[in-house]
Amino acid sequence: MxxxxxxxxxxxxxxxxxxxxxxxxxxxxxxxxxxxxxxxxxxxxxxxxxxxxxxxxxxxxxxxxxxxxxxxxxxxxxxxxxxxxxxxxxxKSEIVHSGLRDPNLIDPKKQTGKHLEPAEFLAMKDRDDVVILDVRSNYEHSVGKFKNAVTLDIENFRDFPSKINELAKFKDKKILTYCTGGIKCEKASALLLHEGFENVYQLHGGIIKYGKEAGGQDFEGKCYVFDNRLTVDVNQVNPVVISTCRNCGKHTDKMINCANPECNEHFTQCDECGTQLEGACSTECQSHPRKRVYDGTGYYVKVPQPVNITKKSKLQVAE
The missing domain is CATH 3.30.70.100 (Alpha-Beta Plaits)
Known part of the structure:
Protein backbone atom coordinates (compact mmCIF):
# COMPACT_ATOMS: atom_id res chain seq x y z
CA MET A 1 0.00 0.00 0.00
CA LYS A 92 -5.88 35.23 -6.43
CA SER A 93 -8.81 36.86 -8.16
CA GLU A 94 -10.02 33.53 -9.61
CA ILE A 95 -9.41 29.89 -8.69
CA VAL A 96 -8.84 29.15 -12.38
CA HIS A 97 -7.72 32.03 -14.55
CA SER A 98 -10.38 32.64 -17.18
CA GLY A 99 -10.86 36.40 -17.31
CA LEU A 100 -14.58 35.74 -16.74
CA ARG A 101 -14.98 37.71 -13.53
CA ASP A 102 -18.47 39.14 -13.86
CA PRO A 103 -20.67 37.00 -11.56
CA ASN A 104 -23.74 38.48 -13.23
CA LEU A 105 -22.72 36.73 -16.45
CA ILE A 106 -20.71 33.67 -15.40
CA ASP A 107 -21.19 32.15 -11.96
CA PRO A 108 -20.65 28.37 -11.58
CA LYS A 109 -22.49 28.51 -8.27
CA LYS A 110 -25.67 29.46 -10.17
CA GLN A 111 -25.45 27.84 -13.60
CA THR A 112 -23.22 25.31 -15.35
CA GLY A 113 -23.63 22.50 -17.81
CA LYS A 114 -25.34 19.35 -16.60
CA HIS A 115 -22.87 17.22 -14.64
CA LEU A 116 -22.34 13.72 -16.04
CA GLU A 117 -20.89 10.99 -13.89
CA PRO A 118 -18.18 8.94 -15.65
CA ALA A 119 -20.56 6.10 -16.54
CA GLU A 120 -23.03 8.59 -18.04
CA PHE A 121 -20.28 10.31 -20.02
CA LEU A 122 -19.11 6.92 -21.33
CA ALA A 123 -22.64 6.04 -22.44
CA MET A 124 -23.19 9.36 -24.27
CA LYS A 125 -19.83 10.24 -25.80
CA ASP A 126 -20.10 8.25 -29.07
CA ARG A 127 -23.61 9.29 -30.05
CA ASP A 128 -24.09 11.04 -33.39
CA ASP A 129 -25.70 14.07 -31.76
CA VAL A 130 -22.77 14.60 -29.37
CA VAL A 131 -19.53 16.61 -29.60
CA ILE A 132 -16.80 15.98 -27.02
CA LEU A 133 -15.02 19.25 -26.24
CA ASP A 134 -11.60 19.44 -24.58
CA VAL A 135 -11.32 22.82 -22.81
CA ARG A 136 -7.67 22.39 -21.80
CA SER A 137 -4.52 23.99 -23.22
CA ASN A 138 -2.42 22.75 -26.14
CA TYR A 139 0.31 21.16 -24.06
CA GLU A 140 -2.30 19.23 -22.09
CA HIS A 141 -4.28 17.70 -24.94
CA SER A 142 -1.12 17.10 -26.99
CA VAL A 143 -0.14 14.28 -24.63
CA GLY A 144 -3.62 12.85 -24.11
CA LYS A 145 -7.27 13.41 -25.03
CA PHE A 146 -10.52 11.56 -25.59
CA LYS A 147 -10.89 9.77 -28.90
CA ASN A 148 -12.57 12.05 -31.46
CA ALA A 149 -12.54 15.04 -29.11
CA VAL A 150 -12.57 18.58 -30.47
CA THR A 151 -9.48 20.39 -29.20
CA LEU A 152 -8.78 24.12 -29.17
CA ASP A 153 -5.56 25.90 -30.08
CA ILE A 154 -5.13 27.76 -26.80
CA GLU A 155 -2.07 28.32 -24.65
CA ASN A 156 -4.06 29.06 -21.48
CA PHE A 157 -7.64 28.62 -20.34
CA ARG A 158 -8.07 32.40 -20.38
CA ASP A 159 -7.97 32.09 -24.20
CA PHE A 160 -11.08 29.88 -24.20
CA PRO A 161 -13.63 32.72 -24.52
CA SER A 162 -11.99 33.86 -27.76
CA LYS A 163 -12.73 30.46 -29.33
CA ILE A 164 -16.50 30.49 -28.79
CA ASN A 165 -17.19 31.61 -32.37
CA GLU A 166 -15.28 28.58 -33.68
CA LEU A 167 -17.70 26.34 -31.80
CA ALA A 168 -20.87 27.93 -33.22
CA LYS A 169 -21.17 25.15 -35.82
CA PHE A 170 -21.89 22.73 -32.95
CA LYS A 171 -24.85 24.64 -31.48
CA ASP A 172 -27.31 21.97 -32.61
CA LYS A 173 -25.30 19.24 -30.85
CA LYS A 174 -25.00 18.12 -27.27
CA ILE A 175 -21.67 19.50 -26.05
CA LEU A 176 -19.79 17.28 -23.57
CA THR A 177 -16.98 19.30 -22.02
CA TYR A 178 -14.10 17.80 -20.08
CA CYS A 179 -10.85 18.81 -18.39
CA THR A 180 -8.42 17.34 -15.85
CA GLY A 181 -10.50 17.54 -12.68
CA GLY A 182 -13.62 19.43 -13.69
CA ILE A 183 -12.83 22.98 -12.59
CA LYS A 184 -12.33 24.51 -16.05
CA CYS A 185 -15.56 22.94 -17.29
CA GLU A 186 -17.54 24.80 -14.66
CA LYS A 187 -16.76 28.15 -16.30
CA ALA A 188 -16.46 26.81 -19.85
CA SER A 189 -19.92 25.24 -19.74
CA ALA A 190 -21.39 28.32 -18.06
CA LEU A 191 -19.98 30.52 -20.82
CA LEU A 192 -21.34 28.20 -23.54
CA LEU A 193 -24.80 28.44 -21.99
CA HIS A 194 -24.49 32.20 -21.78
CA GLU A 195 -23.57 32.30 -25.48
CA GLY A 196 -26.70 30.41 -26.51
CA PHE A 197 -25.60 26.77 -26.53
CA GLU A 198 -28.60 24.89 -25.16
CA ASN A 199 -27.39 21.33 -24.54
CA VAL A 200 -24.21 21.62 -22.51
CA TYR A 201 -22.80 18.91 -20.25
CA GLN A 202 -19.58 18.41 -18.32
CA LEU A 203 -17.66 15.39 -17.09
CA HIS A 204 -17.98 15.50 -13.31
CA GLY A 205 -14.58 15.04 -11.70
CA GLY A 206 -12.85 15.29 -15.05
CA ILE A 207 -10.42 12.87 -16.65
CA ILE A 208 -9.02 11.76 -13.30
CA LYS A 209 -12.37 10.58 -11.95
CA TYR A 210 -13.25 9.02 -15.31
CA GLY A 211 -10.08 6.95 -15.14
CA LYS A 212 -10.93 5.69 -11.68
CA GLU A 213 -14.62 4.95 -12.26
CA ALA A 214 -14.85 4.11 -15.98
CA GLY A 215 -11.44 2.59 -16.54
CA GLY A 216 -10.42 5.52 -18.73
CA GLN A 217 -11.92 3.86 -21.81
CA ASP A 218 -11.13 5.73 -25.05
CA PHE A 219 -8.93 8.32 -23.36
CA GLU A 220 -5.91 8.22 -25.62
CA GLY A 221 -2.48 8.96 -24.19
CA LYS A 222 -1.78 10.25 -20.69
CA CYS A 223 -3.34 12.98 -18.59
CA TYR A 224 -1.25 16.05 -17.82
CA VAL A 225 -1.25 16.96 -14.12
CA PHE A 226 0.08 20.03 -12.35
CA ASP A 227 2.64 18.44 -10.06
CA ASN A 228 6.03 16.77 -10.38
CA ARG A 229 4.53 13.65 -11.96
CA LEU A 230 3.66 15.79 -15.03
CA THR A 231 1.49 13.02 -16.53
CA VAL A 232 -0.46 10.05 -15.17
CA ASP A 233 -1.97 6.93 -16.71
CA VAL A 234 -5.75 6.97 -17.14
CA ASN A 235 -6.81 4.22 -19.53
CA GLN A 236 -6.79 0.65 -18.26
CA VAL A 237 -9.13 -0.60 -21.02
CA ASN A 238 -7.69 0.30 -24.43
CA PRO A 239 -4.63 2.51 -23.91
CA VAL A 240 -2.67 3.99 -26.81
CA VAL A 241 0.13 6.53 -27.16
CA ILE A 242 -0.78 9.49 -29.35
CA SER A 243 2.03 11.96 -28.70
CA THR A 244 5.38 12.02 -30.45
CA CYS A 245 8.85 13.22 -29.55
CA ARG A 246 9.25 16.83 -30.61
CA ASN A 247 12.80 16.16 -31.75
CA CYS A 248 12.73 12.82 -33.59
CA GLY A 249 9.05 12.04 -34.11
CA LYS A 250 9.14 8.73 -32.24
CA HIS A 251 5.99 7.87 -30.30
CA THR A 252 6.42 8.76 -26.63
CA ASP A 253 4.12 9.85 -23.83
CA LYS A 254 6.88 11.37 -21.71
CA MET A 255 6.29 15.07 -21.13
CA ILE A 256 8.91 17.37 -19.65
CA ASN A 257 9.78 21.02 -19.16
CA CYS A 258 12.65 22.38 -21.24
CA ALA A 259 15.85 22.47 -19.19
CA ASN A 260 16.39 26.08 -20.23
CA PRO A 261 14.50 28.03 -17.52
CA GLU A 262 13.96 30.98 -19.84
CA CYS A 263 12.11 28.65 -22.21
CA ASN A 264 10.60 26.12 -19.77
CA GLU A 265 8.24 24.89 -22.50
CA HIS A 266 6.08 21.82 -21.88
CA PHE A 267 6.77 19.26 -24.60
CA THR A 268 7.06 15.53 -25.26
CA GLN A 269 10.49 14.04 -25.67
CA CYS A 270 11.72 10.44 -25.80
CA ASP A 271 14.43 9.26 -23.43
CA GLU A 272 17.01 9.02 -26.20
CA CYS A 273 16.57 12.65 -27.27
CA GLY A 274 16.32 13.68 -23.64
CA THR A 275 19.76 12.21 -23.00
CA GLN A 276 21.22 13.68 -26.18
CA LEU A 277 19.82 17.17 -25.63
CA GLU A 278 20.07 17.04 -21.83
CA GLY A 279 16.36 17.74 -21.44
CA ALA A 280 16.37 20.79 -23.72
CA CYS A 281 13.86 21.27 -26.52
CA SER A 282 16.57 22.34 -28.99
CA THR A 283 20.32 22.68 -29.37
CA GLU A 284 19.91 26.42 -28.75
CA CYS A 285 18.31 25.77 -25.36
CA GLN A 286 20.85 23.06 -24.63
CA SER A 287 23.66 25.60 -24.94
CA HIS A 288 21.92 28.24 -22.83
CA PRO A 289 24.17 29.35 -19.93
CA ARG A 290 21.37 28.92 -17.38
CA LYS A 291 20.37 25.44 -18.52
CA ARG A 292 19.36 23.28 -15.57
CA VAL A 293 20.83 19.86 -14.86
CA TYR A 294 18.63 17.20 -16.46
CA ASP A 295 17.97 14.23 -14.15
CA GLY A 296 15.73 12.30 -16.52
CA THR A 297 12.44 13.57 -15.08
CA GLY A 298 12.15 16.95 -16.75
CA TYR A 299 10.61 18.44 -13.62
CA TYR A 300 12.39 21.33 -11.93
CA VAL A 301 11.80 22.92 -8.56
CA LYS A 302 11.79 26.69 -8.75
CA VAL A 303 14.82 28.23 -7.09
CA PRO A 304 13.75 31.06 -4.76
CA GLN A 305 15.00 34.48 -5.88
CA PRO A 306 16.17 37.23 -3.50
CA VAL A 307 13.22 39.25 -2.23
CA ASN A 308 13.13 42.97 -2.87
CA ILE A 309 11.74 44.15 0.46
CA THR A 310 10.70 47.53 -0.90
CA LYS A 311 8.38 45.86 -3.41
CA LYS A 312 6.69 43.48 -1.01
CA SER A 313 2.98 44.13 -0.62
CA LYS A 314 1.98 45.34 2.79
CA LEU A 315 -0.78 42.73 2.60
CA GLN A 316 1.61 39.84 1.98
CA VAL A 317 1.63 37.38 4.84
CA ALA A 318 5.11 36.17 5.70
CA GLU A 319 5.47 32.40 5.83
Whole structure:
Protein backbone atom coordinates (compact mmCIF):
# COMPACT_ATOMS: atom_id res chain seq x y z
CA MET A 1 0.00 0.00 0.00
CA UNK A 2 1.30 3.44 -0.98
CA UNK A 3 2.48 5.55 1.91
CA UNK A 4 1.35 8.86 0.41
CA UNK A 5 -1.74 10.34 -1.21
CA UNK A 6 -2.18 13.16 -3.70
CA UNK A 7 -5.52 14.99 -3.59
CA UNK A 8 -7.00 16.93 -6.49
CA UNK A 9 -10.05 19.07 -5.71
CA UNK A 10 -11.91 22.32 -6.19
CA UNK A 11 -14.98 23.95 -4.73
CA UNK A 12 -16.92 26.98 -5.92
CA UNK A 13 -18.19 28.57 -2.72
CA UNK A 14 -18.12 32.14 -1.47
CA UNK A 15 -15.21 33.02 0.84
CA UNK A 16 -15.75 36.45 2.37
CA UNK A 17 -12.21 37.20 3.57
CA UNK A 18 -10.35 35.08 1.04
CA UNK A 19 -6.96 36.69 1.55
CA UNK A 20 -6.94 36.02 5.29
CA UNK A 21 -8.35 32.54 4.66
CA UNK A 22 -5.39 31.78 2.37
CA UNK A 23 -2.91 32.79 5.07
CA UNK A 24 -4.67 30.71 7.73
CA UNK A 25 -5.08 27.75 5.40
CA UNK A 26 -1.37 27.78 4.61
CA UNK A 27 -0.56 27.47 8.30
CA UNK A 28 -3.01 24.60 8.62
CA UNK A 29 -1.45 22.73 5.67
CA UNK A 30 2.02 23.23 7.12
CA UNK A 31 0.84 21.82 10.45
CA UNK A 32 -0.11 18.61 8.63
CA UNK A 33 3.16 18.43 6.71
CA UNK A 34 1.39 18.70 3.35
CA UNK A 35 2.99 19.84 0.11
CA UNK A 36 1.17 21.21 -2.90
CA UNK A 37 -0.46 24.23 -4.52
CA UNK A 38 -3.73 25.81 -3.43
CA UNK A 39 -5.45 28.84 -4.92
CA UNK A 40 -7.96 30.77 -2.83
CA UNK A 41 -10.33 33.39 -4.19
CA UNK A 42 -13.64 34.91 -3.19
CA UNK A 43 -15.25 32.32 -5.48
CA UNK A 44 -13.73 29.26 -3.76
CA UNK A 45 -10.82 26.83 -3.54
CA UNK A 46 -8.69 25.00 -6.10
CA UNK A 47 -5.91 22.71 -4.96
CA UNK A 48 -3.64 19.75 -5.36
CA UNK A 49 -2.00 18.63 -2.12
CA UNK A 50 0.13 15.65 -1.21
CA UNK A 51 1.17 14.01 2.03
CA UNK A 52 0.83 10.93 4.16
CA UNK A 53 -2.45 9.05 3.95
CA UNK A 54 -3.22 10.09 7.53
CA UNK A 55 -2.50 13.78 6.90
CA UNK A 56 -4.59 13.76 3.74
CA UNK A 57 -7.47 12.12 5.59
CA UNK A 58 -7.33 14.83 8.26
CA UNK A 59 -7.20 17.50 5.58
CA UNK A 60 -10.28 16.17 3.77
CA UNK A 61 -12.24 15.80 6.99
CA UNK A 62 -11.41 19.36 8.02
CA UNK A 63 -12.37 20.81 4.64
CA UNK A 64 -15.64 18.87 4.61
CA UNK A 65 -16.42 20.03 8.16
CA UNK A 66 -16.61 23.62 6.87
CA UNK A 67 -20.15 23.99 5.51
CA UNK A 68 -18.86 26.17 2.67
CA UNK A 69 -16.86 23.23 1.31
CA UNK A 70 -18.95 20.28 2.50
CA UNK A 71 -19.66 19.16 -1.07
CA UNK A 72 -16.02 19.19 -2.20
CA UNK A 73 -15.20 16.15 -4.35
CA UNK A 74 -11.66 14.89 -3.68
CA UNK A 75 -9.89 12.77 -6.31
CA UNK A 76 -7.37 10.60 -4.47
CA UNK A 77 -4.24 9.08 -5.99
CA UNK A 78 -1.95 6.75 -4.07
CA UNK A 79 1.68 7.70 -4.73
CA UNK A 80 5.06 6.41 -3.65
CA UNK A 81 6.34 9.84 -2.68
CA UNK A 82 4.86 13.33 -2.27
CA UNK A 83 4.00 14.99 -5.58
CA UNK A 84 5.40 18.37 -4.55
CA UNK A 85 8.42 19.72 -2.69
CA UNK A 86 6.79 22.68 -0.91
CA UNK A 87 3.36 23.94 0.06
CA UNK A 88 1.92 27.12 -1.46
CA UNK A 89 -1.47 28.62 -0.67
CA UNK A 90 -2.06 31.83 -2.58
CA UNK A 91 -4.85 34.35 -2.86
CA LYS A 92 -5.88 35.23 -6.43
CA SER A 93 -8.81 36.86 -8.16
CA GLU A 94 -10.02 33.53 -9.61
CA ILE A 95 -9.41 29.89 -8.69
CA VAL A 96 -8.84 29.15 -12.38
CA HIS A 97 -7.72 32.03 -14.55
CA SER A 98 -10.38 32.64 -17.18
CA GLY A 99 -10.86 36.40 -17.31
CA LEU A 100 -14.58 35.74 -16.74
CA ARG A 101 -14.98 37.71 -13.53
CA ASP A 102 -18.47 39.14 -13.86
CA PRO A 103 -20.67 37.00 -11.56
CA ASN A 104 -23.74 38.48 -13.23
CA LEU A 105 -22.72 36.73 -16.45
CA ILE A 106 -20.71 33.67 -15.40
CA ASP A 107 -21.19 32.15 -11.96
CA PRO A 108 -20.65 28.37 -11.58
CA LYS A 109 -22.49 28.51 -8.27
CA LYS A 110 -25.67 29.46 -10.17
CA GLN A 111 -25.45 27.84 -13.60
CA THR A 112 -23.22 25.31 -15.35
CA GLY A 113 -23.63 22.50 -17.81
CA LYS A 114 -25.34 19.35 -16.60
CA HIS A 115 -22.87 17.22 -14.64
CA LEU A 116 -22.34 13.72 -16.04
CA GLU A 117 -20.89 10.99 -13.89
CA PRO A 118 -18.18 8.94 -15.65
CA ALA A 119 -20.56 6.10 -16.54
CA GLU A 120 -23.03 8.59 -18.04
CA PHE A 121 -20.28 10.31 -20.02
CA LEU A 122 -19.11 6.92 -21.33
CA ALA A 123 -22.64 6.04 -22.44
CA MET A 124 -23.19 9.36 -24.27
CA LYS A 125 -19.83 10.24 -25.80
CA ASP A 126 -20.10 8.25 -29.07
CA ARG A 127 -23.61 9.29 -30.05
CA ASP A 128 -24.09 11.04 -33.39
CA ASP A 129 -25.70 14.07 -31.76
CA VAL A 130 -22.77 14.60 -29.37
CA VAL A 131 -19.53 16.61 -29.60
CA ILE A 132 -16.80 15.98 -27.02
CA LEU A 133 -15.02 19.25 -26.24
CA ASP A 134 -11.60 19.44 -24.58
CA VAL A 135 -11.32 22.82 -22.81
CA ARG A 136 -7.67 22.39 -21.80
CA SER A 137 -4.52 23.99 -23.22
CA ASN A 138 -2.42 22.75 -26.14
CA TYR A 139 0.31 21.16 -24.06
CA GLU A 140 -2.30 19.23 -22.09
CA HIS A 141 -4.28 17.70 -24.94
CA SER A 142 -1.12 17.10 -26.99
CA VAL A 143 -0.14 14.28 -24.63
CA GLY A 144 -3.62 12.85 -24.11
CA LYS A 145 -7.27 13.41 -25.03
CA PHE A 146 -10.52 11.56 -25.59
CA LYS A 147 -10.89 9.77 -28.90
CA ASN A 148 -12.57 12.05 -31.46
CA ALA A 149 -12.54 15.04 -29.11
CA VAL A 150 -12.57 18.58 -30.47
CA THR A 151 -9.48 20.39 -29.20
CA LEU A 152 -8.78 24.12 -29.17
CA ASP A 153 -5.56 25.90 -30.08
CA ILE A 154 -5.13 27.76 -26.80
CA GLU A 155 -2.07 28.32 -24.65
CA ASN A 156 -4.06 29.06 -21.48
CA PHE A 157 -7.64 28.62 -20.34
CA ARG A 158 -8.07 32.40 -20.38
CA ASP A 159 -7.97 32.09 -24.20
CA PHE A 160 -11.08 29.88 -24.20
CA PRO A 161 -13.63 32.72 -24.52
CA SER A 162 -11.99 33.86 -27.76
CA LYS A 163 -12.73 30.46 -29.33
CA ILE A 164 -16.50 30.49 -28.79
CA ASN A 165 -17.19 31.61 -32.37
CA GLU A 166 -15.28 28.58 -33.68
CA LEU A 167 -17.70 26.34 -31.80
CA ALA A 168 -20.87 27.93 -33.22
CA LYS A 169 -21.17 25.15 -35.82
CA PHE A 170 -21.89 22.73 -32.95
CA LYS A 171 -24.85 24.64 -31.48
CA ASP A 172 -27.31 21.97 -32.61
CA LYS A 173 -25.30 19.24 -30.85
CA LYS A 174 -25.00 18.12 -27.27
CA ILE A 175 -21.67 19.50 -26.05
CA LEU A 176 -19.79 17.28 -23.57
CA THR A 177 -16.98 19.30 -22.02
CA TYR A 178 -14.10 17.80 -20.08
CA CYS A 179 -10.85 18.81 -18.39
CA THR A 180 -8.42 17.34 -15.85
CA GLY A 181 -10.50 17.54 -12.68
CA GLY A 182 -13.62 19.43 -13.69
CA ILE A 183 -12.83 22.98 -12.59
CA LYS A 184 -12.33 24.51 -16.05
CA CYS A 185 -15.56 22.94 -17.29
CA GLU A 186 -17.54 24.80 -14.66
CA LYS A 187 -16.76 28.15 -16.30
CA ALA A 188 -16.46 26.81 -19.85
CA SER A 189 -19.92 25.24 -19.74
CA ALA A 190 -21.39 28.32 -18.06
CA LEU A 191 -19.98 30.52 -20.82
CA LEU A 192 -21.34 28.20 -23.54
CA LEU A 193 -24.80 28.44 -21.99
CA HIS A 194 -24.49 32.20 -21.78
CA GLU A 195 -23.57 32.30 -25.48
CA GLY A 196 -26.70 30.41 -26.51
CA PHE A 197 -25.60 26.77 -26.53
CA GLU A 198 -28.60 24.89 -25.16
CA ASN A 199 -27.39 21.33 -24.54
CA VAL A 200 -24.21 21.62 -22.51
CA TYR A 201 -22.80 18.91 -20.25
CA GLN A 202 -19.58 18.41 -18.32
CA LEU A 203 -17.66 15.39 -17.09
CA HIS A 204 -17.98 15.50 -13.31
CA GLY A 205 -14.58 15.04 -11.70
CA GLY A 206 -12.85 15.29 -15.05
CA ILE A 207 -10.42 12.87 -16.65
CA ILE A 208 -9.02 11.76 -13.30
CA LYS A 209 -12.37 10.58 -11.95
CA TYR A 210 -13.25 9.02 -15.31
CA GLY A 211 -10.08 6.95 -15.14
CA LYS A 212 -10.93 5.69 -11.68
CA GLU A 213 -14.62 4.95 -12.26
CA ALA A 214 -14.85 4.11 -15.98
CA GLY A 215 -11.44 2.59 -16.54
CA GLY A 216 -10.42 5.52 -18.73
CA GLN A 217 -11.92 3.86 -21.81
CA ASP A 218 -11.13 5.73 -25.05
CA PHE A 219 -8.93 8.32 -23.36
CA GLU A 220 -5.91 8.22 -25.62
CA GLY A 221 -2.48 8.96 -24.19
CA LYS A 222 -1.78 10.25 -20.69
CA CYS A 223 -3.34 12.98 -18.59
CA TYR A 224 -1.25 16.05 -17.82
CA VAL A 225 -1.25 16.96 -14.12
CA PHE A 226 0.08 20.03 -12.35
CA ASP A 227 2.64 18.44 -10.06
CA ASN A 228 6.03 16.77 -10.38
CA ARG A 229 4.53 13.65 -11.96
CA LEU A 230 3.66 15.79 -15.03
CA THR A 231 1.49 13.02 -16.53
CA VAL A 232 -0.46 10.05 -15.17
CA ASP A 233 -1.97 6.93 -16.71
CA VAL A 234 -5.75 6.97 -17.14
CA ASN A 235 -6.81 4.22 -19.53
CA GLN A 236 -6.79 0.65 -18.26
CA VAL A 237 -9.13 -0.60 -21.02
CA ASN A 238 -7.69 0.30 -24.43
CA PRO A 239 -4.63 2.51 -23.91
CA VAL A 240 -2.67 3.99 -26.81
CA VAL A 241 0.13 6.53 -27.16
CA ILE A 242 -0.78 9.49 -29.35
CA SER A 243 2.03 11.96 -28.70
CA THR A 244 5.38 12.02 -30.45
CA CYS A 245 8.85 13.22 -29.55
CA ARG A 246 9.25 16.83 -30.61
CA ASN A 247 12.80 16.16 -31.75
CA CYS A 248 12.73 12.82 -33.59
CA GLY A 249 9.05 12.04 -34.11
CA LYS A 250 9.14 8.73 -32.24
CA HIS A 251 5.99 7.87 -30.30
CA THR A 252 6.42 8.76 -26.63
CA ASP A 253 4.12 9.85 -23.83
CA LYS A 254 6.88 11.37 -21.71
CA MET A 255 6.29 15.07 -21.13
CA ILE A 256 8.91 17.37 -19.65
CA ASN A 257 9.78 21.02 -19.16
CA CYS A 258 12.65 22.38 -21.24
CA ALA A 259 15.85 22.47 -19.19
CA ASN A 260 16.39 26.08 -20.23
CA PRO A 261 14.50 28.03 -17.52
CA GLU A 262 13.96 30.98 -19.84
CA CYS A 263 12.11 28.65 -22.21
CA ASN A 264 10.60 26.12 -19.77
CA GLU A 265 8.24 24.89 -22.50
CA HIS A 266 6.08 21.82 -21.88
CA PHE A 267 6.77 19.26 -24.60
CA THR A 268 7.06 15.53 -25.26
CA GLN A 269 10.49 14.04 -25.67
CA CYS A 270 11.72 10.44 -25.80
CA ASP A 271 14.43 9.26 -23.43
CA GLU A 272 17.01 9.02 -26.20
CA CYS A 273 16.57 12.65 -27.27
CA GLY A 274 16.32 13.68 -23.64
CA THR A 275 19.76 12.21 -23.00
CA GLN A 276 21.22 13.68 -26.18
CA LEU A 277 19.82 17.17 -25.63
CA GLU A 278 20.07 17.04 -21.83
CA GLY A 279 16.36 17.74 -21.44
CA ALA A 280 16.37 20.79 -23.72
CA CYS A 281 13.86 21.27 -26.52
CA SER A 282 16.57 22.34 -28.99
CA THR A 283 20.32 22.68 -29.37
CA GLU A 284 19.91 26.42 -28.75
CA CYS A 285 18.31 25.77 -25.36
CA GLN A 286 20.85 23.06 -24.63
CA SER A 287 23.66 25.60 -24.94
CA HIS A 288 21.92 28.24 -22.83
CA PRO A 289 24.17 29.35 -19.93
CA ARG A 290 21.37 28.92 -17.38
CA LYS A 291 20.37 25.44 -18.52
CA ARG A 292 19.36 23.28 -15.57
CA VAL A 293 20.83 19.86 -14.86
CA TYR A 294 18.63 17.20 -16.46
CA ASP A 295 17.97 14.23 -14.15
CA GLY A 296 15.73 12.30 -16.52
CA THR A 297 12.44 13.57 -15.08
CA GLY A 298 12.15 16.95 -16.75
CA TYR A 299 10.61 18.44 -13.62
CA TYR A 300 12.39 21.33 -11.93
CA VAL A 301 11.80 22.92 -8.56
CA LYS A 302 11.79 26.69 -8.75
CA VAL A 303 14.82 28.23 -7.09
CA PRO A 304 13.75 31.06 -4.76
CA GLN A 305 15.00 34.48 -5.88
CA PRO A 306 16.17 37.23 -3.50
CA VAL A 307 13.22 39.25 -2.23
CA ASN A 308 13.13 42.97 -2.87
CA ILE A 309 11.74 44.15 0.46
CA THR A 310 10.70 47.53 -0.90
CA LYS A 311 8.38 45.86 -3.41
CA LYS A 312 6.69 43.48 -1.01
CA SER A 313 2.98 44.13 -0.62
CA LYS A 314 1.98 45.34 2.79
CA LEU A 315 -0.78 42.73 2.60
CA GLN A 316 1.61 39.84 1.98
CA VAL A 317 1.63 37.38 4.84
CA ALA A 318 5.11 36.17 5.70
CA GLU A 319 5.47 32.40 5.83
Missing amino acids: AKYNTLLYYCYSTITDAEQFAADHLKFCKSLGLTGRIIVAEEGLNGTVSGTAESCKTYMETVHADERFAHTDFKIDEVDEPSFVKIHCRY
